Amino acid sequence: MSGNESPLLEVRGIGKQFPGVRALHDVGFHLNGGEVLALLGENGAGKSTLMKILAGVQPPDSGEILLEGEAVRIDSVQDAMERGIALIHQELNLATNLSIGANIFLGREPRKFGLIDEATINAEARRFLDLVGLKIDPREVVGNLTIGRQQMVEIAKALSIDARILIMDEPTSSLSSKETESLFAVIKDLRKRGVSIIYISHRLGEVKELADRVTVLRDGENAGDLERHEIEHDRMVSLMVGRDLSQFYPHEPHAAGDMALEVRDLRSPAHPKHAVSFQLRAGEIVGLAGLVGAGRTELIETIFGVTHSAGGEVRVAGQKVDIRSPRDAIQAGLALAPEDRKQQGLVLEMAVRENLSLASLSRDQRHGFLNLKKESEISEEMIGKMRVKTPTDRQVVRYLSGGNQQKVVLGKWLAMKPRVLLLDEPTRGIDVGAKQEIYALMEELARDGVAILFVSSEMEEVLGMSDRTLVMHEGRLTGELQRSELSEEAVMRLATGGAKAAAA
Amino acid sequence: MKRILGILVLFILVYIATAVMAANEGAEFLSGFTQENLLRRVAPIGILGIGVAFVIITGGIDLSLGSMVCLIGVGVAWLLTDVGWPIWLTLSMALLVSAAIGLFHGTLITKLNLPPFVVTLCGLLMYRGITRGFTQDQTAGFGTEFTGLRQLSKGEIPVPFVEGFQMPVPFVLMLVVAVIAAIFLNKTVAGRHLMALGNNEEAARLSGVRTTALTILAYVICSVLAGFAGLLHILEVGLEQPATAGNFFELFAIAAAVLGGCSLRGGTGTIAGVVIGTALIQLLRQMITIVFPRQQSMEYLMIGAVLLVGVIADELVRRAVAKRRAARIG
Structure with a gap:
């Protein structure tokens, strides 16, 4: 045998x-x-x-x-x-x-x-x-x-x-x-x-x-x-x-512009003991790294008003804003593509067009009535710009691939021309090709002056895409790494609660 | 149009079947009188159905509709006759109470996160109880008075060039409500937002939709329309007993909404579908009365069976469509 x-x-x-x-x-x-x-x-x-x-x-x-x-x-x-x-x-x-x-x-x-x-x-x-x-x-x-x-x-x-x-x-x-x-x-x-x-x-x-x-x-x-x-x-x-x-990450360094987002001593309800402060400038792409459960999602959800902050303040373009709901955040020029696309990002049973226009309907309304012309313009523009692969914009979003669904989420926010874009695990569960398109889009937006903060658990992505990286551990911001200091080891050290290594 | 096609076809088939069977039995169905009666009976349930459709679209339910009909219907008769309030004050009170009840339901459901089923079940018990309390369980009615006001329900509008048939006023009122509701749902930002939140409340909220306010609004619309239906009902029948007025109305209304394509999971539904659904239910009841007068007791069985068949057919179609779509996109 x-x-x-x-x-x-x-x-x-x-x-x-x-x-x-x-x-x-x-x-x-x-x-x-x-x-x-x-x-x-x-x-x-x-x-x-x-x-x-x-x-x-x-x-x-x-x-x-x-x-x-x-x-x-x-x-x-x-x-x-x-x-x-x-x-x-x-x-x-x-x-x-x-x-x-x-x-x-x-x-x-x-x-x-x-x-x-x-x-x-x-x-x-x-x-x-x-x-x-x-x-x-x-x-x-x-x-x-x-x-x-x-x-x-x-x-x-x-x-x-x-x-x-x-x-x-x-x-x-x-x-x-x-x-x-x-x-x-x-x-x-x-x-x-x-x-x-x-x-x-x-x-x-x-x-x-x-x-x-x-x-x-x-x-x-x-x-x-x-x-x-x-x-x-x-x-x-x-x-x-x-x-x-x-070649995979199209990153090029960005000249940071004016102050776009300032977070001062913000406390999320999940980690009310830890005050978090950081700044984000126009045209910057900043990674938010950390282990699962480090409080990254909770932090950006608090910034966006999904959960009520337990203290601290948020400034957008130098103005203090009082954000009590996502609606307030949107009006202040913020946008959030959440971690769980299907549960939080999309209305799965509605059409591509209706998802793309969902955030901008209120802005474009005419005395409370839908502005259908504006809606189709937005839909057409975003499908083209994001290269959403869909037979028509009447297609129900559920039937799109993960990558195309994520493009719809991003398109919805681009229609609002946000000043600050918060992305939570923007490429989770989507294929390599669509990933690259999303990276290219992040680059393009940064060039246009949008400030981008993205949470990612994929080390490659953090290393490849960030101008700067913030690292969290158990609800605290444990450090900030400039691109020149960025390495897997440095991120992991901070993410596991270690101190930033002394500059050599 | 595609979404109400199924129910429309079903309605037409049942209508033709009823006409044929009635003719065989020598019973009166296609007469102007019977048709007027049918339309008149569609109105209150149709209005209730349209109201509850808003709530069902948010993913909720309102079981208190029948008791609302009782409270407002009997209450109006009682205030006008036993208490002697003027009409304007009575109607204002009815509107106020209806809206307040909707606000009460919506607030408990959104702010305290209580299940709609439980909140409105308590309403079902309480509003009938209140009515039986203030009337001391005595029948309330108009007698021979208030004929002017009762034209809202009893009135008829002649149709040009048609003899032997006049359009009942309550049906016209229901159509007006339906048109306004359809415009609200399909053409306004709030209506679109309501649909979105019914499908995915979290995603809608994260897109800036005022989900709490809209959900409360849906319950207010529902209760106000229930009050209106209660008013039309009492104006039509003239007198009612607090213990039985509006019994089962909520179930007919919910059945009509479901037949008309509202999913209890929320997020779908058309006003036209609800109206046709109501018409189908009332047609079935009338069919039993006219064609099988000795089998009156089978009424609920028939309605239940039709509803079940409709829901099963709808689910099977939905699955087939989903499969085909998935295959096409890949």
Whole structure:
């Protein structure tokens, strides 16, 4: 038998077509026993689709999956679990109202006389919790745990079904650095026990620390593999992006103009103890970096009046403004493209035209009536300027791609000719091409004198696009980096609460 | 037009079926008198439906409509006859109370974030209770008086060149309300904003829409129209009992709005659809009365079944359209 030579899992020639989109084309990779394989790719590269196929969520259109050299069909999540494949979603799938033990055995509760056997559940659950280093009572309700601990419960659950292959989709995206550390310890321990892990992450530092090998996808195809000794930041990035970084980010330094936005001792309701102050000049692009949960979104939502400030003042173009609602902020010349495009940025069931005009309707009204002529002008202008790909401006926004949806959000604000543009994760979940268009647009707006503050969790983007970078940690502004001082290390040091290194 | 096509076709089919069945039974349906009656009965529910459509578009609901009809309808009769207030004062009071109730609902729902279902359910109980209280559960009515005022509901306008049929005044009043409502919803900034907030309140607020004020406005419009419907109702029937006046009206109005294409998820709905939906419901009731007089007890079953079929058909069409669209865009 050649069993020893075949890898634990091998995937060959996988193709998947969605209506109008080729999600995956001839993709293959392999995974050995007791190995951590990092799967990299930009948003939209096809990682999630590939993992969903492996976990039985979706069937592939073509290609084959081999487990220990044997071709298998994975038709359902149940199937995948029986074969030892478990997917841990980015958004955790736990019933937060139930206990840890109940979650681990959800759907396959051990029974005694037809009733749930709590004693066995708790004893067994404790065993699996030990494996992931969680010393807590399995009767504890999951909702009371931190996100990091909930994730450990998910892993314990996967182990309890004897998973040999664990797929983790961006597991650290909402963890603190301490929680991340303990997750890494568990991953390394599992690897020692012979469990194989497919690790999806955008954080290249983590990949460098954990991965035995790297497989990169780009636009639904294999872009290349890296062996352990080849895993380097720049090589990963160039495989992901497919070109040199300096070409990808169109950044050129901007001459900062007049004061556009001044924030003085502003306290967000989420972090009322920390007063934040900074300034933004016309024509500047300033990045706002930090870990997830550092209070960046809360800060810009407070500036924009989405939440009420707990103190401090905001000045726009030198004038103190009293912002109590987004409406006030808009009237002061501010605009915000929020983090969650679908929930906060767009009226999904309305047409492209109606979304583009939503912010400017009040301004263009004629005695309370809609100015339909002005509306179509705005719609036409913005679709052209933003290069929104849509059959007509009557198209319902829901059916556009993520990139085009984001362009609609931006177009809505450009119609208001804002002085200050606040962008929260402006390129999250959109494909590489649209990303580049959005970067180009940011450049263009800055040249026209708009002051741009953008929150980003993608280090590349922060490094590539900022004239200046502000860094937050746990609600505080921990530092400011000029472009000349900007590096991944410098940002991470401030983002984890460290001090800015003394200038050399 | 596309959005009300389904309900319009359904209405026409039921109308033809009723006419045919009535002819077979030798019952009177296509006569001027029956048609006048049908239109007259469409008016109060139609006005309620238009009002509740505003609330449903915001993603809310108003269960208190029937009790509002009772409060305002019985209240007006009581003030005019038992208390002896002049007409102008009574009508001003009715308007004031209706608007205040809408303001009350809207404020509780937006400022305290209470569920519309619960707030208006309490209203349903309270307004009927208040009416039964101040009338001491006694029937209120006009007797033979106030014939002038009652022309608002009883009056008829001759139609040129048509014999044997006159347009009922309340139906004309409803059409006026419908036209104003449609213009508001489709042609004004506030109407567009209302649609947007019904679809996605957060996105609308972040785009500068005054979501709180508009939601309250929707409840005020709804209650004021309910008061108006209550007025027309009492003027038509002449006397009512506080314990039963307006019973079930809210459900007919909500059913009409849903039949007319208002989604209870909010964000969609047309005034024309609501009017046709109301007409369909009243047509079904009339059909049962005329064609199956011995099966009167089946009335609610019929209306319920038609509503259910309509909602199922609508959902299936919506899914098919979504699928086709997704495939086209990719």
